[in-house]
Amino acid sequence: MRNVPRLLVALLVTVFSIGVATQGQMHPDKPWAFPAKVEKPFPEDPAPRSLPGSTRTYTMAQVDDLANPPDWYPDQHPAPPAVVVKGEGARLACGACHLMSGLGHPESANLAGLSADYILQQIKDFRSGARVDPMRMSGIAKAVTDEQAAEAAKYFASLPRRPFNKVTEAADVPNTILRNGRMRYVAEGGGTEPIGTRVITVPENAERARQRDPFSGFVTYAPVGSLARGKALVETGGGKTLACTICHGGDLKGFGSIPALAGAHPVYTARQMYWFKDGTRNGAMAAQMKLVIAALADEDIVAIAAYLGSIN
Ligand code: HEC
Numbered sequence: 001m002r003n004v005p006r007l008l009v010a011l012l013v014t015v016f017s018i019g020v021a022t023q024g025q026m027h028p029d030k031p032w033a034f035p036a037k038v039e040k041p042f043p044e045d046p047a048p049r050s051l052p053g054s055t056r057t058y059t060m061a062q063v064d065d066l067a068n069p070p071d072w073y074p075d076q077h078p079a080p081p082a083v084v085v086k087g088e089g090a091r092l093a094c095g096a097c098h099l100m101s102g103l104g105h106p107e108s109a110n111l112a113g114l115s116a117d118y119i120l121q122q123i124k125d126f127r128s129g130a131r132v133d134p135m136r137m138s139g140i141a142k143a144v145t146d147e148q149a150a151e152a153a154k155y156f157a158s159l160p161r162r163p164f165n166k167v168t169e170a171a172d173v174p175n176t177i178l179r180n181g182r183m184r185y186v187a188e189g190g191g192t193e194p195i196g197t198r199v200i201t202v203p204e205n206a207e208r209a210r211q212r213d214p215f216s217g218f219v220t221y222a223p224v225g226s227l228a229r230g231k232a233l234v235e236t237g238g239g240k241t242l243a244c245t246i247c248h249g250g251d252l253k254g255f256g257s258i259p260a261l262a263g264a265h266p267v268y269t270a271r272q273m274y275w276f277k278d279g280t281r282n283g284a285m286a287a288q289m290k291l292v293i294a295a296l297a298d299e300d301i302v303a304i305a306a307y308l309g310s311i312n
């Protein structure tokens with residue numbers, strides 16, 4: 001116990017120096033950050049698409065209409081409010097990126113089962129600029145009314161978190177390429193490369209993920225040893241930080257306005273950890289995370305992100 005204040009002081013000092021050094025950098029070159037470019041777009045395809053067990057069909061142009069996203073399995077979730085299914089102007093439909101299931105893609109976020117309070121706080125932070133996502137959420141949060149935000153928050157908070165990522169440790173990963181939907185896909189030419197200190201996420205089934213199938217998940221590769229290292233850090237802090245379970249709940253499913261971490265896309269978790277560090281996330285509640293993150297090395301962040309994505 002006597003060591004705790006000293007650890008906190010050390011953490012605070014480090015937070016301050018990191019904040020000054022790197023404020024607001026979005027790391028576009030990192031695999032967990034938003035890709036700066038689409039390396040190879042998929043060819044246009046006007047054919048109607050279907051999915052197993054769905055009676056609906058959509059063309060790819062319809063699937064990618066962010067104001068009118070597909071709802072493949074309307075009987076698999078409660079009736080969503082209008083804001084989730086229909087967009088207008090800058091206010092794109094929440095269900096397009098987060099899916100009607102809330103599980104989202106690695107480039108967006110898993111909203112299923114987050115508390116409504118937490119979701120509303122994030123909308124506020126995106127609006128005020130305390131949290132920044134220039135491509136997507138900053139504009140959307142400004143365009144949404146308080147009432148729409150409240151309806152969306154209530155809807156996503158009511159949805160169950162289902163397993164959506166399979167996490168596999170590997171020394172080498174398939175070569176990948178950035179394509180539509182700001183997602184990484186296995187490269188057609190085959191081949192592998194060393195994983196390095198990265199989490200690499202690809203769709204389990206490229207075509208189904210492109211179609212925004214809420215039942216087709218992702219495979220995440222993480223360096224060998226990540227899951228054990230991540231588990232130890234999450235459960236005990238590993239002498240470097242505080243155990244995540246203290247605030248995020250013993251089951252890591254969130255506690256009040258503190259978000260669930262279990263089942264988050266590893267690419268999303270890693271991205272947020274860096275963004276607490278560099279000031280992209282600076283909301284009132286983010287100060288607590290700046291303390292937590294201060295002494296973590298890249299290897300720790302990657303291990304934590306992989307482990308959290310592997311539990312549900
Ligand atoms: C065009 C795609 C897109 C649409 C539409 C969209 N989002 Fe997002 N959303 C994102 C992305 C991308 C992120 C991740 C930002 C980041 O990494 O910081 C995100 C993150 C969030 C978060 C933060 C989650 C967390 O765990 O902190 C919330 C809350 C959220 N969105 C709510 C909404 C709501 C409500 C709507 C509808 C009004 C909506 N989003 C519409 C792309 C979208």
Ligand code: HEC
Pocket residue numbers: 121233234237241242243244245246247248257258259260261269272273281283284285286288289292304
């Ligand atoms: C002292 C309490 C506390 C501890 C300990 C803590 N967190 Fe947090 N965490 C928070 C709070 C509060 C937020 C919400 C921040 C915000 O609203 O900006 C948060 C948010 C996060 C987020 C963003 C989630 C999302 O959906 O966007 C991640 C990722 C995260 N924490 C990871 C961790 C990890 C990993 C650990 C352990 C190494 C940890 N936290 C330990 C309080 C804590």
